[in-house]
Amino acid sequence: MITLWVNQTTSCQCGSSLADVCGEPLTRLLCHCEICQSVYQQAYADVLIFSGRDVSLPDDHAIEFRRHRLPPALTRGACPQCRMPVVAFMRTSPFHQLAFVPRANFRPETMLPGPAMHIFYHRRVADMDDAVPKVDGYFPSETSVLVAVTKALLQRRPEPVAHARSRRGKR
Numbered sequence: 001m002i003t004l005w006v007n008q009t010t011s012c013q014c015g016s017s018l019a020d021v022c023g024e025p026l027t028r029l030l031c032h033c034e035i036c037q038s039v040y041q042q043a044y045a046d047v048l049i050f051s052g053r054d055v056s057l058p059d060d061h062a063i064e065f066r067r068h069r070l071p072p073a074l075t076r077g078a079c080p081q082c083r084m085p086v087v088a089f090m091r092t093s094p095f096h097q098l099a100f101v102p103r104a105n106f107r108p109e110t111m112l113p114g115p116a117m118h119i120f121y122h123r124r125v126a127d128m129d130d131a132v133p134k135v136d137g138y139f140p141s142e143t144s145v146l147v148a149v150t151k152a153l154l155q156r157r158p159e160p161v162a163h164a165r166s167r168r169g170k171r
């Protein structure tokens with residue numbers, strides 16, 4: 001299996017808001033919802049989802065976080081300068097949250113997985129002529145995302161734990 005490990009500082013379009021990403025993307029989505037259309041100022045958003053712990057922000061960041069909808073909505077962080085998205089967080093349990101980072105914020109040459117699906121496709125501005133699965137409807141879209149993310153999390157080998165254990169065994 002190809003793992004696409006990422007370790008880089010992502011940046012908004014003007015370069016003044018940064019987010020460090022270190023980890024493997026759980027999935028990649030093309031979201032056609034109306035909030036993404038307005039926030040991204042595009043027909044749809046192209047985002048990568050990571051475990052929240054894989055994304056960290058500088059201590060002195062000025063990113064403005066806003067909730068656009070009641071839970072389970074995202075808390076979306078935008079750059080105060082260019083207004084473009086930097087990172088969004090969604091809590092999935094008291095111990096875990098997901099982080100959404102725009103594809104455009106990674107360096108162009110970065111190896112990233114292809115999009116897994118179009119979601120909120122019923123809100124599309126234009127039909128997409130591609131082989132990527134398309135999900136219509138609010139709940140089917142949200143459910144498909146959570147299923148994809150859960151599958152990706154379950155496929156993860158618990159490497160840090162195994163590593164810690166084997167080290168402890170050597171003592």
Ligand SMILES: [Zn+2]
Binds near residue numbers: 013015081084
């Ligand atoms: Zn910016």
Ligand SMILES: [Zn+2]
Binds near residue numbers: 031033120
């Ligand atoms: Zn959206």
